[in-house]
Amino acid sequence: MVSLGNLAARPPRGGAGGQLWSASRLTYGALILTGLLSVFPIYWMFVVATRSNDAMGQLPPPVTPGGNLPGNVERLLGNPDAHFLTGMLNSAIVAGAVTVSVVFFSSLAGFAFAKLRFRGRNGLLLVIIATMMVPTQLGVIPLYMLMSELNWNDRLQAVIVPGLVTGFGVFMMRQYASQAVSNELIEAARVDGCSTVRIYWNVVLPALRPAAAVLGLLTFMTTWNDFLWPYAVLNDPENPTVQLSLRALSNGYYQDMSQIFTGTAIATLPLLFVFIVFGRQIIGGIMEGAVKA
Amino acid sequence: MSLRLEVDAPHPGATAGSGPPPRHRHADRPVRARLNRFDLKVSPYLYIAPFFILFAIFGAYPLGYTLWVSLHDWDLLAEDHPFVGLENYQRLLGDPDFWNSVVNTLGIFVISTVPQLLLALWLAHLLNRGLRARTLFRMGVLIPNITSTAAVAIVFGQLFSREFGMINWLLDLVGVDGIDWKGSKLTAWIAVSTMVDWRWTGYNALIFLAAMQAIPRDLYEAAALDGARQARQFWSITVPMLRPTIIFCVIVSTIGGLQLFTEPLLFNSGTNPIRGGPMRESQTMTMYMFENAFAPHFNFGYGSAIAWMLFALIAIVAIINVLVIRGLGKNQTGGE
Numbered sequence: 001m002v003s004l005g006n007l008a009a010r011p012p013r014g015g016a017g018g019q020l021w022s023a024s025r026l027t028y029g030a031l032i033l034t035g036l037l038s039v040f041p042i043y044w045m046f047v048v049a050t051r052s053n054d055a056m057g058q059l060p061p062p063v064t065p066g067g068n069l070p071g072n073v074e075r076l077l078g079n080p081d082a083h084f085l086t087g088m089l090n091s092a093i094v095a096g097a098v099t100v101s102v103v104f105f106s107s108l109a110g111f112a113f114a115k116l117r118f119r120g121r122n123g124l125l126l127v128i129i130a131t132m133m134v135p136t137q138l139g140v141i142p143l144y145m146l147m148s149e150l151n152w153n154d155r156l157q158a159v160i161v162p163g164l165v166t167g168f169g170v171f172m173m174r175q176y177a178s179q180a181v182s183n184e185l186i187e188a189a190r191v192d193g194c195s196t197v198r199i200y201w202n203v204v205l206p207a208l209r210p211a212a213a214v215l216g217l218l219t220f221m222t223t224w225n226d227f228l229w230p231y232a233v234l235n236d237p238e239n240p241t242v243q244l245s246l247r248a249l250s251n252g253y254y255q256d257m258s259q260i261f262t263g264t265a266i267a268t269l270p271l272l273f274v275f276i277v278f279g280r281q282i283i284g285g286i287m288e289g290a291v292k293a
Numbered sequence: 294m295s296l297r298l299e300v301d302a303p304h305p306g307a308t309a310g311s312g313p314p315p316r317h318r319h320a321d322r323p324v325r326a327r328l329n330r331f332d333l334k335v336s337p338y339l340y341i342a343p344f345f346i347l348f349a350i351f352g353a354y355p356l357g358y359t360l361w362v363s364l365h366d367w368d369l370l371a372e373d374h375p376f377v378g379l380e381n382y383q384r385l386l387g388d389p390d391f392w393n394s395v396v397n398t399l400g401i402f403v404i405s406t407v408p409q410l411l412l413a414l415w416l417a418h419l420l421n422r423g424l425r426a427r428t429l430f431r432m433g434v435l436i437p438n439i440t441s442t443a444a445v446a447i448v449f450g451q452l453f454s455r456e457f458g459m460i461n462w463l464l465d466l467v468g469v470d471g472i473d474w475k476g477s478k479l480t481a482w483i484a485v486s487t488m489v490d491w492r493w494t495g496y497n498a499l500i501f502l503a504a505m506q507a508i509p510r511d512l513y514e515a516a517a518l519d520g521a522r523q524a525r526q527f528w529s530i531t532v533p534m535l536r537p538t539i540i541f542c543v544i545v546s547t548i549g550g551l552q553l554f555t556e557p558l559l560f561n562s563g564t565n566p567i568r569g570g571p572m573r574e575s576q577t578m579t580m581y582m583f584e585n586a587f588a589p590h591f592n593f594g595y596g597s598a599i600a601w602m603l604f605a606l607i608a609i610v611a612i613i614n615v616l617v618i619r620g621l622g623k624n625q626t627g628g629e
Contacts, residue, residue, distance in 0.1 A: 021523070023422040031419055035433030038495060041448050042440055044459075048451075056451070061459050105343045112340035116333075124341065131348055135548050135607055137579070138600040139355030141362060141586050141593050146355065162351035165344040195328075196336045225441045227555040228579070232587060243443040250447045250562040257451060264444035275439045279432045286435075286496070287503035 042268065048261040056257045072262040081252060083238055084263060087245030092270075094159050094241060095223040101164040102219045103212050109165075110173025111204045115186055116196070125174065131167035140232050147233055154236040163223060169215050172289055176211035177204065214285030217278055221271055242267045356604075362597040369591035381598035391599065393573050394581035395606070397482070401557070401577065402550045402610075405486035410542060412494050414535075417501035418527060431502075434495030446488060446559030453484045453560075475561065481575040488556045493549075497542050504538035505531060536618065543614045551607050554579040578603045 051066035076084055113125050152158040181204050189199045230241045246267055249260045363381055367374035385391050452459050453474040461471040474484045516526050557575040558566050567584045569576025586596025
């Protein structure tokens with residue numbers, strides 16, 4: 001806001017992506033500060049993970065890494081309450097399975113909504129959009145009862161199966177498919193005698209690849225982070241997701257902070273890795289979804 | 294079923310045919326045509342069916358069934374669960390712990406959402422400029438959103454700790470006495486809201502940014518010709534044009550914010566987490582639902598009643614928000 005006044009007089013500039021307004025030093029300053037505030041808690045988590053517990057009692061707090069990481073990891077993996085490795089493995093299985101399924105079913109349904117004609121199409125699409133607004137989390141109690149009925153309590157399918165499709169995924173793929181796949185291409189494939197399934201597989205899916213990748217990344221990260229439902233249904237401490245391992249770690253009587261932070265740091269690593277490699281695509285996906293929604 | 298009929302159909306025609314090679318060809322056409330019709334008419338429903346079936350079983354049915362359960366005295370261990378009508382709701386209305394959780398939920402929601410959306414709007418305005426290293430800055434604001442909620446809550450719990458927390462240390466540097474963040478309602482709300490805002494401000498900023506970039510440039514150019522300064526342009530063009538996006542973000546924040554669970558739970562690690570602290574300082578409605586529906590009480594009926602009260606609250610708050618924002622926008626354009 002402060003920077004607005006002195007910018008008003010300047011003519012709109014053509015450079016740097018054709019933006020209307022140029023950035024002043026204050027703009028950069030504010031954004032760099034925001035970036036630092038964003039990164040600091042994560043950075044500090046890694047610092048504590050490499051230090052001994054003494055670091056927690058030091059003022060001013062240490063802000064550079066130490067050499068205690070191996071010892072912390074050893075204590076973490078040996079912690080009898082956390083089952084940390086099982087948690088990591090379980091989370092990888094759950095997030096992986098959900099991701100593959102969401103991308104597959106969403107692209108299939110998104111293609112149908114975008115490119116196929118059928119009765120009730122618009123109404124059903126509205127239903128899908130409406131499901132995104134429904135707080136389904138409030139149904140945990142009957143969902144829990146359902147899982148007991150199926151004998152799925154404490155088992156991974158209890159957290160996998162309810163996540164196999166999302167309204168968000170279908171909607172996102174529908175939006176992308178309606179502009180990324182040309183009708184001519186589909187017609188041409190039909191004339192050549194392709195069935196709809198073949199069209200989906202050979203024509204549509206390749207065209208949807210960029211959006212499918214973003215959807216996959218977002219789904220993986222959301223599922224990896226999921227806490228409430230696993231917390232409700234996975235009560236066996238020996239078979240947790242990694243988020244439940246973290247909770248078990250942090251809820252002990254004796255708070256071994258460097259060990260706990262080592263856990264949170266390792267649990268965050270896969271997400272950071274995905275974000276650093278695919279950050280541009282993820283940002284593009286979020287912003288594109290916003291414009292059309 | 295219908296698929297089998299289509300395949301069976303050519304048989305009568307096939308026996309009537311003469312030589313084997315032409316017979317095959319003739320028979321082939323109707324099958325193909327019908328398969329084709331089936332493909333065109335029916336297969337779209339097959340492609341969208343998985344979503345609807347799974348959503349019905351694992352989304353809609355549990356939510357609806359919650360209402361049914363809430364009308365019963367339903368205990369996990371009890372053999373039968375008699376219908377009790379609105380008794381659970383009546384009990385809720387007289388339950389101080391329930392009202393405490395309502396106040397906490399609304400308090401945290403207001404303290405977190407209002408600054409969050411204003412900050413996001415401002416950040417988006419900053420990002421909507423000719424920036425160098427654009428992607429880097431965007432990643433910078435988004436990175437909190439991709440970290441694990443549980444991990445963040447644990448880290449913030451430490452940052453806000455009374456003895457050696459970094460925040461109290463910083464406050465001490467500027468001469469403010471250490472605050473027992475978990476010790477009172479307001480401070481616990483502020484701490485939890487900080488976590489929520491840290492995580493979601495950048496995400497909302499990117500959504501606002503996307504909408505800002507879709508605003509036609511000539512609007513600003515015309516306004517600039519008319520002598521409107523940037524601050525005025527922001528409030529008279531940007532904000533009104535963003536109204537649908539703002540409404541969208543407010544609704545999403547309402548739905549998410551009122552269901553807040555993980556952050557306050559882990560913030561209170563070690564001290565009665567599900568109760569949100571020893572005196573229920575930051576117990577939200579979802580936490581209270583959990584406390585009643587699962588360990589230690591396993592009172593499904595009472596928990597379900599809480600879930601539906603929360604559902605009603607979400608609907609009411611969402612509607613109020615939309616009405617307020619609509620009103621604001623109208624005043625804005627009406628004042629032109």
